[in-house]
Amino acid sequence: MKLIRFGEVGKEKPGILIGEKRFDVSSIVTDYNEAFFEENGLEKLKKALESNPVLPEVDASIRLGSPITRPSKIICIGLNYVDHCLETNAPIPTEPIIFFKSTTSLCGPNDNLIIPKNSEKTDWEVELAFVIGKKASYVEESEALDYVAGYALLNDYSERAFQLERGGQWAKGKGSDTFAPLGPFLATKDEVKDVDNLSMWLTVNGKKYQNSNTLNLVFKIPFLVHYLSQFMTLLPGDVISTGTPPGVGLGIKPEPIYLKAGDVVALGIEGLGSSSQVAVAYTK
Structure with a gap:
């Protein structure tokens, strides 16, 4: 996976990059923080994505924050x-x-x-x-x-x-x-x-x-x-x-x-x- 965060400074949301398209995963993940990694968040996110949820696409013009x-x-x-x-x-x-x-x-x-x-x-x-x-x-x-x-x-x-x-x-x-x-x-x-x-x-x-x-x-x-x-x-x-x-x-x-x-x-x-x-x- 390729993890991204997007949005205004201080208000970023978690997302993923698939090919050239960006998708919002904030309905699945709170943020890519210490708790996310500590609680095996990568594996949980992968399993959630395998269930083929409908994810909102993020416009390419929106700012990327630190991932x-x-x-x-x-x-x-x-x-x-x-x-x-x-x-x-x-x-x-x-x-x-x-x-x-x-x-x-x-x-x-x-x-x-x-x-x-x-x-x-x-x-x-x-x-x-x-x-x-x-x-x-x-x-x-x-x-x-x-x-x-x-x-x-x-x-x-x-x-x-x-x-x-x-x-x-x-x-x-x-x-x-x-x-x-x-x-x-x-x-x-x-x-x-x-x-x-x-x-x-x-x-x-x-x-x-x-x-x-x-x-x-x-x-x-x-x-x-x-x-x-x-x-x-x-x-x-x-x-x-x-x-x-x-x-x-x-x-x-x-x-x-x-x-x-x-x-x-x-x-x-x-x-x-x-x-x-x-x-x-x-x-x-």
Whole structure:
């Protein structure tokens, strides 16, 4: 299945994507939240759909929100592509680098990117994200995929001055509003044949800057689930973003390139759709 949420900000309803058509499943499901995943909602929804209910179609003009509601946490993996380490002059990690994005950074896949107040170095990062399907603590790597509900496209926007020049941890540059557009949909595991071999790309104003494949991940998803679960309990609905490949603005030679109001960022991952954000300046 491909799960979507649609409607105005804060008033989204759950739906599904079948082919190019969107359908409203709010008569079956309250929302795609922690309770939904914890209570085996994916299987219940599948069985309900097999009974061939008449579902209202959702007009393609209606806004898509994040395919899941605000999770308990958004965990990101830093420097998880070898070439990205090289372009940023960083050593290749021997263990995953982890940081958090604020849950308030989550937004719809095509919502505007709000450049933060006083930002001069807002950057882009196309990433493969996955969503936890059931409570995970001290998980064995061999069983890790049993805890994954599905996969989605995420843009891990970053303000590099906040992240790298203001002291403290990376979270300062990662958590601004609209810095985590997710979707357009959450694809359940059966929708993705080989998550370790998906092409991915990102353009700014039509120019391609990132062009890679999940083959190049340093730490793969089963290991990440196992590893993270040694340090914290992962709850149903939690989002883990696996890192970005080369081509971020910070790494452009001879001078970095950063986003400004009016820029259009488009990105996609094979089998997980595409999204687009227009950069706008912060206003009160």
